[in-house]
């Protein structure tokens with residue numbers, strides 16, 4: 449059974465490495481820039497969806513229940529929105545241009561900042577708000593969901609389904625979105 453935080457931290461390491469690699473490329477490495485850009489998009493989208501569907505709602509429910517800092521949930525969600533704006537701008541930029549390099553650097557700084565805050569604040573608090581069995585239960589749900597998301601990303605026939613699901617998730621009322629999280633947070637009624 450995977451621990452939710454360990455899973456997310458391992459994704460963080462991957463995306464940080466890819467963003468560093470992209471930042472080191474020049475305008476001449478067009479193919480490499482395109483490849484890295486596609487990999488980064490896939491890593492970020494799947495990771496953000498796992499956090500938004502499962503990890504963040506569980507954190508929020510636990511924070512509300514046990515007096516944690518729920519501002520961390522709202523800040524992290526807003527940072528995801530900013531990434532959602534910078535990523536398409538990078539994809540649309542010409543890899544032969546200086547602008548592409550500048551956008552890659554901005555995305556790297558943004559993601560590194562977001563990761564640092566998640567790891568030092570939200571994850572650190574989650575370890576106090578949730579016990580080991582809750583983190584493992586959440587990890588199980590995330591691992592299953594990740595499998596589906598990766599399959600959708602890899603299979604072009606499933607791509608429209610993925611787009612639809614992701615759009616539906618964004619439109620879903622926060623209450624519904626957070627129901628799963630509340631269920632895991634409620635596993636520990638002893639505190």
Ligand SMILES: [Fe+2]
Nearest residue numbers: 496499524566
């Ligand atoms: Fe995040």
Ligand SMILES: [Fe+2]
Nearest residue numbers: 456499563566
């Ligand atoms: Fe994250």
